[in-house]
């Protein structure tokens with residue numbers, strides 16, 4: 001039997017693609033192993049959003065001077081971006097395949113198994129999405145479902161439109177069918193995935209938009225939580241907030257990447273909204289019936305970002321009071337429009353701005369978390385941390401809660417993983433909460 005190893009870098013789309021690729025390989029009779037040394041086929045599913053991510057795959061490939069009878073494949077965004085150049089930099093690579101060509105993987109694998117030395121899947125002209133009933137999901141309770149692939153935006157810094165190709169939405173009936181199948185298989189949380197889920201357009205005659213799809217998936221019997229990522233502010237409509245209000249199954253958390261608080265920078269980034277338009281959407285979220293947690297992505301040091309522009313991003317943080325942020329130094333990427341812009345900021349200055357930004361956010365998070373102490377949160381239990389002796393759960397707002405449970409102090413003869421429990425918050429840190437499985441609810445929860 002052939003053995004394969006796969007390592008995944010980057011976003012949740014990549015994580016889920018790897019689950020589909022894994023399922024495809026298992027169905028072909030391969031078995032999965034935990035180290036590249038033990039494998040006949042070594043796959044890296046790569047990310048090229050920033051230079052650091054891209055360099056990782058080359059450092060992995062350099063660990064093997066040659067194949068030594070092993071086959072190597074580079075999948076994902078670096079594969080699409082670099083194409084056949086990968087064979088020059090790493091001559092022992094045999095397969096280079098971008099995400100828009102994964103439908104061709106069975107055929108490409110047959111060629112490799114037949115002795116071909118170099119095969120590629122680099123087409124971007126597909127109108128199809130990569131769907132397979134074979135996906136081998138890593139988490140037994142929470143499942144990803146891809147609803148849209150690719151991206152039609154042209155953000156000046158971003159490689160994604162080049163690496164994942166144009167937008168293709170999946171028919172609503174197929175999404176709903178997968179949700180039903182997952183519920184039957186015991187999954188209780190679904191996360192809808194796409195580079196820009198808000199521009200979802202059902203290609204079937206039903207013609208659903210994203211808010212209708214969200215509502216439809218949330219009505220699947222057995223599904224207790226539905227999340228979605230990522231939203232583009234330009235396409236984020238009020239109907240999404242109304243859907244969250246109408247159905248508590250839809251998690252009260254929205255990730256709405258802002259990138260910068262300065263309208264001047266947003267324009268240079270080709271983000272298609274102003275600071276004011278972004279804040280209007282934040283206003284919708286804050287006006288919702290349930291408290292909706294808001295998170296974002298920020299890039300500091302984009303080409304031409306002045307000190308004043310940066311101050312605007314800091315003031316936006318203060319105004320919105322995000323529940324969490326992901327922040328990055330701008331990294332110039334091949335093929336992207338921003339390469340043509342002048343005024344690149346020195347790395348040291350980007351680092352200084354990043355530190356200031358993260359410090360400021362830490363204070364905000366500390367304050368927001370402190371306000372939750374004493375309250376009770378419902379968590380979906382994800383696992384147990386043996387080092388700390390605490391269970392790990394996640395709230396609908398996507399906060400991590402580490403907690404103890406008198407009813408089951410440790411996973412012996414059973415586990416709390418997969419359960420929905422009510423936990424009293426006793427302490428707050430900047431990135432997580434700590435608590436105790438609520439006494440009053442414990443008996444009922446564990447029935």
Ligand code: 5AD
Nearest residue numbers: 157158257297298328329330331333
């Ligand atoms: N440099 C730095 N950060 C980037 N992102 C996307 N492209 C770049 C880049 N060239 C960030 C954005 C995006 C997140 C996924 O990664 O903030 O929302």
Ligand code: SF4
Nearest residue numbers: 151153155158160195
């Ligand atoms: Fe990049 Fe913009 Fe597409 Fe997001 S929406 S992936 S930032 S181009």
